């Protein structure tokens with residue numbers, strides 16, 4: 385269940401503020417986590433909430449509750465993820481039918497909604513009704529890249545947190561504008577062969593332009609994420625954009641961790657070329 389890279393918690397600890405909520409027995413009904421570490425924090429928080437050997441509000445990581453939550457097999461944990469690009473109303477209804485039942489494990493029920501910004505309007509309205517009158521002993525954790533696409537009425541029901549490395553990363557508008565031009569160039573190459581793609585990748589490497597490459601992937605990610613939500617596009621185009629956006633997002637993440645720039649660039653751009661050609 386928690387198999388994707390975004391939920392990697394191996395090198396991460398729970399936010400002290402969330403640990404404090406657990407420690408003080410002050411866990412709220414609904415949280416909104418934004419930023420690249422939001423899913424991992426949601427997972428850690430879900431563990432901490434029901435951990436039987438919690439230390440200062442942090443999950444122990446080894447008790448049966450922690451282990452089963454980590455594996456996604458804890459009975460009172462519901463994880464909702466987009467299906468074919470969207471979270472749909474039947475997924476919210478299915479969750480609704482379960483959260484009003486008693487806890488099966490005796491603790492709190494935790495509902496993690498990943499990519500909550502990819503929620504159809506009817507689904508969002510249905511979720512809003514649940515958030516307005518939340519069932520007892522239930523914690524909703526919405527995760528999203530940003531809160532821009534969420535209903536203001538949903539945001540206002542949640543305690544908002546931002547997780548990620550963006551805090552130490554200031555985006556320079558001029559560099560981003562240059563990168564946006566490069567993204568357009570890249571898209572114009574997608575109908576051709578692989579050689580222009582490799583030459584394009586080369587241009588970053590030749591100039592040892594790591595920052596330019598990072599900005600390129602940020603601009604690419606933003607464009608694909610916008611395409612994925614653009615209702616003017618066909619469903620298949622939006623789904624392609626959403627899958628591709630994940631590769632671009634991953635590239636941004638890996639570049640910030642100093643991964644081999646050349647290899648990452650070649651692999652990601654060729655993969656996108658294969659998907660789009």
Ligand SMILES: [Zn+2]
Pocket residue numbers: 431435436437438443444445446447448449450451
């Ligand atoms: Zn534990």
